[in-house]
Amino acid sequence: MSTSEPGFVQIRHPHEITEDLQRAAAACWREVSDAGGAAGFPFPPVDPQEVGAAAEAIVAGLSPDRSRLLVATVRGSLAGWLNIRRDPHPLVSHWGTLHHVQTRPEVRGQGVGAALMRSARTVAREEMGLEQLHLAARGGAGLEEFYGRLGYREIGRRPGAYRLAPDDDRDEVLMALSPL
Numbered sequence: 001m002s003t004s005e006p007g008f009v010q011i012r013h014p015h016e017i018t019e020d021l022q023r024a025a026a027a028c029w030r031e032v033s034d035a036g037g038a039a040g041f042p043f044p045p046v047d048p049q050e051v052g053a054a055a056e057a058i059v060a061g062l063s064p065d066r067s068r069l070l071v072a073t074v075r076g077s078l079a080g081w082l083n084i085r086r087d088p089h090p091l092v093s094h095w096g097t098l099h100h101v102q103t104r105p106e107v108r109g110q111g112v113g114a115a116l117m118r119s120a121r122t123v124a125r126e127e128m129g130l131e132q133l134h135l136a137a138r139g140g141a142g143l144e145e146f147y148g149r150l151g152y153r154e155i156g157r158r159p160g161a162y163r164l165a166p167d168d169d170r171d172e173v174l175m176a177l178s179p180l
Helices: 019-034 048-060 112-127 143-149
Strands: 007-011 067-074 077-086 095-103 132-138 153-165 168-177
Touching: 007 112, 019 048, 019 067, 019 077, 019 095, 048 067, 067 112, 077 112, 095 112, 112 132, 112 143, 132 143, 143 153, 143 168
Parallel strands: 095 132
Antiparallel strands: 007 067, 067 077, 077 095, 132 168, 153 168
């Protein structure tokens, strides 16, 4: 992929996603995970069937009010994606959580991830009526700085929450963006 402004596709219902796009999202997830990315599968190489099943579960749970998939494309090809979720319980339904934020390794450093995050903020605020976004990031991967540049602030940590290897425990860094 060459540098280009990303486009965005928002998927609100399971029937809106094509098989090709779902396969591309799962392939992106495998690429990111196998490259050491912190997108839900910590031990490369990942099992393609396991990733495919996890992608299917996300798609099956899509609903305009509770869960949306946001896909970034560059020159017509999937470049990254994320999932925006809200808990419907009235005590917490004013905020949402970002899950599986990822961009293909070959587009890193081209602004695709930042553009995807800005688009997620707009969708969350203007279409889902959310007031805050939360996310959890793996410590030690530079993610706190990336999200910090986008306005997120650290609101807590779970020390040593992730064990990547016997001598490699990482914090789970909790971050929030408020107001949207």
